[in-house]
Amino acid sequence: MKILYAIQGTGNGHLSRAIELAPFLVKKAKVDFLISGKSSELRFQYPFKYMYHGLGFYFGNNGGPQYLKSILNIRPIRLLIDILKCPVRDYDFIISDFEPVSAWAASLRNVPCIAMSHHASFLSMKVPRPKNISRFFEWGMKWYAPSRNHIGVHYLPYDKDIFSPVIRNEIVESQVSDKGYITVYLPAYADEILISHFIKFPDYHWKVFSKKTDVFYKQNNIEVYPVDKERYRKELVSCHSAIVGAGFQATSEALFLSKKMLVVPMKAQYEQKCNAAALKKLGIAIVDHINEDFPVRLESWLKSEKPVYPKIECGTERIVERLFELVKI
DSSP: OOOEEEEEEESSHHHHHHHHHHHHHHTEEEEEEEEEEEOOOOSSSSSSEEEEEOOOOOSBBBBBOOHHHHHHHHOHHHHHHHHHHHOOSSSSEEESSSOOOHHHHHHTOOOOOEEEEEGGGGGSTTSOSSSOOOOHHHHHHHHSSSSSSEEEOSSSSOOEEOOOOOOOOHTTTTTOOOOEEEEEEEEBHEEEEEEHHHOOOTSOOOOEEEESSOOOEEEEEEEEEEEEEEHHHHHHHHHHHEESSSOHHHHHHHHHOEEEEEOOOTTTOOOHHHHHHHHHTTTTEEEEEEEHHHHHHHHHHHSSSSOOOOOOOOHHHHHHHHHHHHHOE
């Protein structure tokens, strides 16, 4: 059996999931890997046979996407050529983690394709949504990388074929502790914005992970680290609490470790608003954006007790089982 595993390269979540799933897949089949729109800091353990421009997104310094830059980065003719040239007929089936080139190529050529992603879970209306549902983004999540078969990944099994998150093996095997500090990962915000707020709380020890710096630096009670997978793991498993964006991977890891959490969804990012709605139902504190009122909300959260929320499991092996069950159907 020959499989093409296609990965959306924007952000770290898709690639982080692939890093865990790929070893299980290569034990069962011949697997080639494809990536499009690569902007992840993570290293993949297998070579990519195909690399495409895809449809990626850019993020700014004030909590939201850079839509103009993202739109200007779209290459429609190149995208069409990539779709037409993508050799999906060389494979028995395609696995697409929200990757548009392979998904559209498979759809046009009637090649079996399984959408396996967090985004696939939103094809069920049983998955929590924010109060203001965006029809445009709902349409986009359905047609950005279309497929007839779906395996969704979410915090809870809200519907059939929605499984627990894929958690990094290093996280699963970690010894959890509480050393009292607060770990922060808010990649959509500039360091200066975060520091200006955290410095107002000198009694707390802050460890901030930033995409905006390549070197470690310290300002009073705030340590700022460049994004590093292993360093982040160490500081997450031993923190007292975490402040993160509403990206699925970061929130899933904090939930898995049962860490007290404050979540700040990215502005105008519908998937993160949906994640925030789901997390709010679990008792997680949500702050819609960081502005002049943020210190008040932050102080309230710092003084609050950690809520009791469901312990989530790692869904990696069950997802692989379901993938091959669908292939046999």
